Amino acid sequence: MKRIFLLLVLPALLTGFSGVQAQDAPAITLTLAAYTTPREVYVEVIPLFEEYWLQETGQRVEFQASYLGSGAQSRAVAGGFEADVVALSLERDVTRLVDAGLITHDWQNNPYNGMVSTSLAVLVVRPGNPKDVTDWGDLARDGVEVLTPDPATSGGAQWNVLATVGAAQRGYVDGYSADDEGAYSFLVDWLSHVSVLDPSARDSVITYSRGIGDVLITYENEYFAGIAAGDEYDIVYPTSTILIENPVAVVDTYADAHGVREAAEAFVAFLYSDQAQAVFADKGYRPPVLQAVDEEAETAEPGGGALWEEGALDPDRFPPVEDIFTVAYFGGWDRIGGDFFGDDGIYTRAIAEAQ
Amino acid sequence: MQNAARLEQEAVNAPHPQLDLSGWGLRGTAIVYLLVMIALPVFVVFSSGLQAGLSGFWDNVSHPHAVSALRVTLVTAAIMTVINVVMGTLTAYVLVSYRFPGKNVLDALIDLPFAIPTLVTGIMLVLLYGPQTALAGFLQDRFDVRVLYARPGIVLALLFICYPFVIRAVQPVLVQLDERQPEAAYTLGASGWYTFRRIVFPAIRPAMLSGGMLGFARALGEFGAIVIVAGNIPLRTQTAPVYIYGKVEAGNMPAASAVSVVLLGVALIVTLGVDWVQRGRQHG
Numbered sequence: 022m023k024r025i026f027l028l029l030v031l032p033a034l035l036t037g038f039s040g041v042q043a044q045d046a047p048a049i050t051l052t053l054a055a056y057t058t059p060r061e062v063y064v065e066v067i068p069l070f071e072e073y074w075l076q077e078t079g080q081r082v083e084f085q086a087s088y089l090g091s092g093a094q095s096r097a098v099a100g101g102f103e104a105d106v107v108a109l110s111l112e113r114d115v116t117r118l119v120d121a122g123l124i125t126h127d128w129q130n131n132p133y134n135g136m137v138s139t140s141l142a143v144l145v146v147r148p149g150n151p152k153d154v155t156d157w158g159d160l161a162r163d164g165v166e167v168l169t170p171d172p173a174t175s176g177g178a179q180w181n182v183l184a185t186v187g188a189a190q191r192g193y194v195d196g197y198s199a200d201d202e203g204a205y206s207f208l209v210d211w212l213s214h215v216s217v218l219d220p221s222a223r224d225s226v227i228t229y230s231r232g233i234g235d236v237l238i239t240y241e242n243e244y245f246a247g248i249a250a251g252d253e254y255d256i257v258y259p260t261s262t263i264l265i266e267n268p269v270a271v272v273d274t275y276a277d278a279h280g281v282r283e284a285a286e287a288f289v290a291f292l293y294s295d296q297a298q299a300v301f302a303d304k305g306y307r308p309p310v311l312q313a314v315d316e317e318a319e320t321a322e323p324g325g326g327a328l329w330e331e332g333a334l335d336p337d338r339f340p341p342v343e344d345i346f347t348v349a350y351f352g353g354w355d356r357i358g359g360d361f362f363g364d365d366g367i368y369t370r371a372i373a374e375a376q
Numbered sequence: 377m378q379n380a381a382r383l384e385q386e387a388v389n390a391p392h393p394q395l396d397l398s399g400w401g402l403r404g405t406a407i408v409y410l411l412v413m414i415a416l417p418v419f420v421v422f423s424s425g426l427q428a429g430l431s432g433f434w435d436n437v438s439h440p441h442a443v444s445a446l447r448v449t450l451v452t453a454a455i456m457t458v459i460n461v462v463m464g465t466l467t468a469y470v471l472v473s474y475r476f477p478g479k480n481v482l483d484a485l486i487d488l489p490f491a492i493p494t495l496v497t498g499i500m501l502v503l504l505y506g507p508q509t510a511l512a513g514f515l516q517d518r519f520d521v522r523v524l525y526a527r528p529g530i531v532l533a534l535l536f537i538c539y540p541f542v543i544r545a546v547q548p549v550l551v552q553l554d555e556r557q558p559e560a561a562y563t564l565g566a567s568g569w570y571t572f573r574r575i576v577f578p579a580i581r582p583a584m585l586s587g588g589m590l591g592f593a594r595a596l597g598e599f600g601a602i603v604i605v606a607g608n609i610p611l612r613t614q615t616a617p618v619y620i621y622g623k624v625e626a627g628n629m630p631a632a633s634a635v636s637v638v639l640l641g642v643a644l645i646v647t648l649g650v651d652w653v654q655r656g657r658q659h660g
Contacts, residue, residue: 092625171608173622217525218608220621232508233525362626364439373440376611 048081049281054104056091065300070291092176103275105285110177113354115268128270136266137292138306142184144257145237152235157259158194161210168234170225171218181238182368184263187346193261212375245305261344264321319350425633436634444611445619453595456534461588464542472550489539497536498604525607533601538591545587549580586650593646596639
């Protein structure tokens with residue numbers, strides 16, 4: 022209960038501290054409610070936008086940024102934390118704000134479907150890969166200890182479960198049939214190798230860096246963050262994995278109430294600019310994939326985005342992966358909530374059977 | 377006669393109505409404070425947990441993951457309480473009965489767990505018993521015991537957090553204990569153990585019980601340290617507070633509230649028990 026109280030109070034506290042020092046009275050203030058992992062990105066992008074906005078309009082803009090777990094942040098905004106812009110880890114957390122009537126415009130109506138950054142679910146192993154882990158199938162091998170965050174507490178952790186199930190269903194996990202049954206038994210098998218379910222993706226990385234576990238399932242950007250922080254481990258790209266997509270949106274109700282809609286919309290547009298995307302890429306996020314007009318597309322082609330086409334990205338840093346599928350493959354988040362993580366969901370049954 | 381007259385005089389002089397008014401004001405303030413700060417939030421959780429009716433409540437509470445989480449919490453808290461009562465009483469006895477260098481520092485150290493964020497407690501235990509440490513390697517190789525990410529880790533975390541409860545309950549009773557009684561028993565030929573069992577123990581038993589029970593109630597709700605050291609695997613090492621947190625994160629408030637109601641119910645019974653034990657001490 023203590024933690025829950027903190028989750029509610031922290032955004033209010035954080036915004037009080039993270040405001041940029043004012044020289045004069047600021048013309049306008051934008052409040053950004055973001056999830057925790059891209060903090061390093063926004064710390065660099067925000068000054069770029071402030072400069073850009075000053076040059077474009079002559080108006081000074083000041084930011085108040087709050088960083089909190091995506092689900093908690095989404096609930097805080099829905100509960101009255103008046104953020105003008107939200108940057109969250111998954112679409113469902115934005116949908117909550119749409120359902121609450123706070124986001125009224127079609128926030129996915131842009132070439133990137135409202136997704137400002139992407140990443141991949143990958144495997145992280147100890148330096149030199151002592152357990153010789155090459156793909157998802159090795160998670161179920163004897164003597165391999167696996168770490169993954171808890172899908173119950175970390176919405177983002179659900180990507181990992183989806184990645185393994187999707188890869189198995191699509192026939193990319195040896196030894197398991199390429200159907201629902203095969204995917205389910207693979208899920209049970211690798212879940213029985215999990216020793217710690219940390220509450221968040223970042224906690225999982227920290228536990229792994231303390232020497233616990235052989236393999237960590239995490240996101241490509243978390244691997245880069247760990248390397249940047251001085252940790253030493255290797256990355257293993259599975260043959261087939263899920264495209265992680267992180268949304269960003271203007272919160273209509275609050276942006277209008279504060280009279281900052283124009284700047285808020287400009288900030289969101291700025292995040293897709295090459296200038297901002299270069300920062301995302303530097304911190305380990307793959308620039309968003311230019312969505313096919315067909316919204317039913319269930320797979321993604323890396324290299325489809327504008328930055329990819331211009332050859333601005335180092336292919337050694339973001340190597341191509343054979344098969345990348347999206348949440349659309351599972352029917353979207355509405356379906357996933359019940360099918361996977363509901364009381365009778367695939368994950369809920371598998372974690373019980375794995376014990 | 378003189379005394380009675382003076383009392384009467386004082387009674388007449390005493391500003392009765394005002395005193396009563398301020399008395400009622402104080403009482404009202406205290407009661408409203410209690411209602412707003414404690415009773416109201418508890419009531420909200422109860423009503424939210426029972427929102428879906430008794431059958432919905434039962435479905436949420438009897439879910440295998442919920443049952444297991446509650447069992448892990450109750451069992452680890454109970455084990456901790458037994459250790460805490462025995463070792464806490466021993467520590468209090470040593471602190472009161474013996475002199476040794478550094479005793480004051482030790483006495484001050486006892487309250488430290490109250491001041492340390494429990495998250496930090498978890499981190500300390502990971503640093504101490506983490507798989508790369510010599511201690512963990514020794515325990516694993518020699519006794520095949522895994523401390524972290526298993527139930528022993530949970531009990532250790534709870535022991536740290538609830539360390540002061542029994543000591544601080546027993547210590548003042550021991551200090552107040554009439555020294556002549558044990559001395560008399562001793563000079564009459566009773567052994568040290570017999571003296572303790574027949575003279576000291578009956579006097580401190582209520583304090584041991586109430587200290588242990590308060591620690592138990594405190595342990596039921598522990599989250600910060602456990603989420604770090606337990607591993608949080610459903611049906612194995614997931615405790616009730618971590619389960620509740622998961623349900624809150626998943627937006628499933630009825631399930632979160634239902635399990636909270638069970639925890640609150642147990643805590644309520646235990647604290648009522650503490651009250652009963654303490655009353656018994658006053659009268660007995």
